Amino acid sequence: MDTATLAGPLEARLSAVRAAGFSHVVLNASEIASHPGGEQAAAAAVRASGLHVCGVQVLRDFEGLSGHLHDYKVDVAKAMLRMCRAVGSELLVAWSSTSNHASGDAAALVRDLRKLATLALPLGIRIGYEALSWGRHVDAYPKAAQLVDEADRANLGLVLDSFHVLAARTALDELDYVDSRKIFLVQLSDFLWHEARSAEERGEAGRHARVFPGEGVHSAELADFIRRLDEMGYRGDYSFEVFNDDYLQLPPATVAGRALKSAKWAIDHVSRRSLPLRRPDARRAT
Amino acid sequence: MTIQESIPEPTNPIAMDGIEFIEYATSQPQAFGALLQKMGFSAVARHRSREVMLYRQGAMNVIVNSHPDALPGLAAPVETPMLAAMAFRVRDASQAYRHSLDCGAWEMPTRASAMELNIPGIHGVGDSLIYFVDRYRDFSIYDVDFVPLPGAAPRPPALAGLHWFGVVQAILNDRTNDWVDFYRTLFGFTILPEGKYFGVLPKGTLLESPCHTFYLQLIEPPPGAEDIHWDEGLVRVGLGAPDVRAAVRALKERGIVFIDHGAVQPTEKGALTQVYQGAVTFELVVSHLKP
Numbered sequence: 001m002d003t004a005t006l007a008g009p010l011e012a013r014l015s016a017v018r019a020a021g022f023s024h025v026v027l028n029a030s031e032i033a034s035h036p037g038g039e040q041a042a043a044a045a046v047r048a049s050g051l052h053v054c055g056v057q058v059l060r061d062f063e064g065l066s067g068h069l070h071d072y073k074v075d076v077a078k079a080m081l082r083m084c085r086a087v088g089s090e091l092l093v094a095w096s097s098t099s100n101h102a103s104g105d106a107a108a109l110v111r112d113l114r115k116l117a118t119l120a121l122p123l124g125i126r127i128g129y130e131a132l133s134w135g136r137h138v139d140a141y142p143k144a145a146q147l148v149d150e151a152d153r154a155n156l157g158l159v160l161d162s163f164h165v166l167a168a169r170t171a172l173d174e175l176d177y178v179d180s181r182k183i184f185l186v187q188l189s190d191f192l193w194h195e196a197r198s199a200e201e202r203g204e205a206g207r208h209a210r211v212f213p214g215e216g217v218h219s220a221e222l223a224d225f226i227r228r229l230d231e232m233g234y235r236g237d238y239s240f241e242v243f244n245d246d247y248l249q250l251p252p253a254t255v256a257g258r259a260l261k262s263a264k265w266a267i268d269h270v271s272r273r274s275l276p277l278r279r280p281d282a283r284r285a286t
Numbered sequence: 287m288t289i290q291e292s293i294p295e296p297t298n299p300i301a302m303d304g305i306e307f308i309e310y311a312t313s314q315p316q317a318f319g320a321l322l323q324k325m326g327f328s329a330v331a332r333h334r335s336r337e338v339m340l341y342r343q344g345a346m347n348v349i350v351n352s353h354p355d356a357l358p359g360l361a362a363p364v365e366t367p368m369l370a371a372m373a374f375r376v377r378d379a380s381q382a383y384r385h386s387l388d389c390g391a392w393e394m395p396t397r398a399s400a401m402e403l404n405i406p407g408i409h410g411v412g413d414s415l416i417y418f419v420d421r422y423r424d425f426s427i428y429d430v431d432f433v434p435l436p437g438a439a440p441r442p443p444a445l446a447g448l449h450w451f452g453v454v455q456a457i458l459n460d461r462t463n464d465w466v467d468f469y470r471t472l473f474g475f476t477i478l479p480e481g482k483y484f485g486v487l488p489k490g491t492l493l494e495s496p497c498h499t500f501y502l503q504l505i506e507p508p509p510g511a512e513d514i515h516w517d518e519g520l521v522r523v524g525l526g527a528p529d530v531r532a533a534v535r536a537l538k539e540r541g542i543v544f545i546d547h548g549a550v551q552p553t554e555k556g557a558l559t560q561v562y563q564g565a566v567t568f569e570l571v572v573s574h575l576k577p
Contacts, residue, residue: 078392118390118471121464122409124518154463 001259002026002187004057005242006252010035010042014049016252020260025051026093026185026239029058032083043086054237055128055159055185056084057093063112064102064137070112077119084125091184092120093128093159096135096144104137110151117153128159128184133168133206134199141165142174148182157184161241162225163206166218167196172228180233187241188226188266190216210242212258214265223269238266298474298496300385301377305450305500306419306427307340307347308523312367314563315339315352321562322348324540325525326445331432340432344444346525347428366564369520372410372453373417374473379406382418386472411455411465412519445540446533451484451526451571452501457518462491465504469493475502485524485556485571486549499575521565526573530554533570542568 001022006013010031017025027046035042046053059080062073077092084092094116103109117127131144138144141160148158160183165172189210194217196202213222226238240259247255312318319329319339327341327348341348351370354362363370376382383406387393391408394415405427407417421427434440457465469475474496483492490505501524507516527533534544534552543560545551550558557570 114471115388115390118468119392121390121468122392122411124458124461124464153467155467 001256002028002057002239002241003031004028005240005244005247005259006255007248007250008252011045011049013252014045014051016256017259018049018051019253020256022256022259022263023052024054024237024239025049026055026057026187026241027053027087027089029056029080029083032056032087039083039086043088046087053087053089054239055091055093056080056087056089057095059092059094059116061097061099061102062094062116063109064097064104065099065112066103066108069101074115074119077116081120081123081125084120085123090124091126091128093130093185096129096131096138098132098134098136100136102136106147106150109137109147113147113151113156114153117151117156121155126155126157126184128157130159130161130187131164133164133170134203139199140168140170142170142177145174145178145182149179157182159183159185159187160229161187161189162213162222163187163189163191163210163241164202165225166221167191167202167205172225175228175232178232180229180235183229183234183236185236186226186229186234186238188213188222188238189240189242190214190218190222192216207243208245210244212240212242212262212265214262214269215258219265219269226266300374300382300418300473302382302473302495302497303375303377303422303499304495304497305346305453306373306375306417306422307349308369308450308453309349309351309371309373309415309417310367310566311351311363311370312365312563313352313363314365314367315350317563318350318367318566321566322350324542325537325568326448326540328438328442329435330438330440330442331428331434333432338431340428342440343442344447344449346444346448346450367566369414369453369523371407371415371417372520373405373407373419375422376418376420379418379420382406382420383408386416386418389472391472410520411457412517414520446536447528448525448533448570449527449573449575450500451524451569451573451575452503453520454487454490454503454505454522454524454569455519456516456521457504457506458516459506461518462504462506466491466493469502484573485569486551486553486558487556487569522567522569524569524571526575527570528572528574530556530570530572533557537570 001017003013032042059077065073120127129144129148131138131141133139148156190213191205191210193205196205322341327343330342331340337352339350352363386408394407405417407415410416466477475493478492490503493502534557544557555572559568561567
């Protein structure tokens with residue numbers, strides 16, 4: 001689960017995640033930073049929860065800047081990497097830039113992604129680069145994959161978010177060109193609108209109106225997405241990346257309960273990993 | 287019209303020219319100094335204001351730092367000597383520093399420097415540092431910060447032709463590619479073909495410096511070592527010797543004990559000392575590298 005889906009203090013969110021039966025969690029830098037006891041208390045709460053942190057998000061608008069804007073973002077990145085270290089996360093999620101000041105020059109983007117990977121390296125942290133569907137220059141995973149491929153750093157990979165793939169209707173066939181070992185995290189969510197044609201609409205739906213897999217109107221596409229990832233050999237973590245204003249007004253236990261139901265939906269509909277003998281059936285089903 | 291051509295990266299981006307010094311941090315400098323002397327080093331100078339000593343043999347300099355802030359991130363050096371830093375000789379230290387930061391290295395905390403001269407440096411593996419030194423020809427960094435010990439020969443010769451051969455670095459599981467990226471990107475190290483090893487400890491991944499004067503060896507935990515405490519850090523220096531057996535004999539005469547059983551017993555290829563003072567070993571490797 002991603003704690004951003006839940007309301008309440010960090011401890012209550014972690015407790016709800018744990019109580020619902022999840023063992024892994026994605027944390028958000030803002031909730032670590034805003035913890036009343038400070039970063040150390042937040043880190044202690046995370047350790048006490050027993051949950052494995054599979055990622056921290058999110059570093060925004062890092063790549064493509066120059067001069068003082070770039071220097072500023074390097075400082076932000078370093079502080080976030082320290083937070084990752086403090087809470088035991090081996091992954092920092094970096095969203096593709098939405099900044100009007102960012103260059104779209106591929107060489108500059110590659111250079112900055114390499115630099116970010118090197119910053120993370122001594123701390124033992126990996127960088128997961130995620131294409132936002134409203135990103136300024138990188139707005140779909142194939143473009144992100146191309147940059148990651150070109151940057152060619154062992155600790156730099158991709159984060160795939162089903163929302164952006166479904167909302168922007170990015171072709172899933174492009175996954176054929178992605179090395180599954182370079183996918184560091186897959187985030188799952190659905191949404192309630194049939195279409196989100198413009199970047200503005202996608203931004204609105206993506207920030208406020210996502211739902212758990214199985215709750216939305218793109219279940220078939222979502223199932224196909226996960227099945228393809230499984231078949232291409234992805235064996236990493238999945239997380240529910242659900243930004244939903246309503247869920248932030250509900251008790252965390254209620255929302256975590258919906259997440260658990262969604263996990264069961266995903267297992268029932270798509271996972272063949274625990275049932276390897278049924279793999280040939282799964283292939284036919286696609 | 288613009289002409290776009292693929293310009294290759296320089297093979298030696300910081301104009302590296304070998305190791306200037308290796309720094310250890312310990313709260314027991316006398317005991318460690320005695321060990322260095324057994325290894326053929328001589329104490330040649332003392333820092334003007336800090337608890338730092340310079341040992342030397344041939345072209346090798348070792349700094350022993352027992353100042354309370356010797357280690358970044360730690361309160362003070364502990365009894366067990368730790369390999370705290372490598373100093374690379376470069377053509378232009380500030381260029382090397384800028385290049386490293388541009389690539390994404392972390393600047394070192396200024397308090398941690400063993401020197402009062404402004405020697406730029408970056409974070410290396412674990413708590414270690416990497417310094418860049420460009421004053422190593424006519425005028426040395428030691429001329430400023432250190433006072434020669436009375437009566438000590440300033441340039442004691444190397445025992446049995448010993449010289450720097452390399453540094454061994456422990457890394458966590460699946461981190462080899464990360465650290466290869468680090469040394470390749472920042473400094474232009476190249477990976478040696480799999481199976482090419484020197485000495486008596488043929489494991490891990492070997493990287494050759496762009497100046498072809500020393501090696502780094504990256505070692506992940508061995509299989510079945512789940513119960514061993516294994517942190518990332520610099521663990522050992524390798525000393526090159528043109529004749530390992532002669533070097534072993536000379537060091538044994540000075541009281542150094544080598545592991546003499548199992549796979550790492552002394553051969554003409556190399557030798558490994560016993561563990562001293564809780565964590566320190568020295569490795570000998572047959573080498574005709576020019577000191």
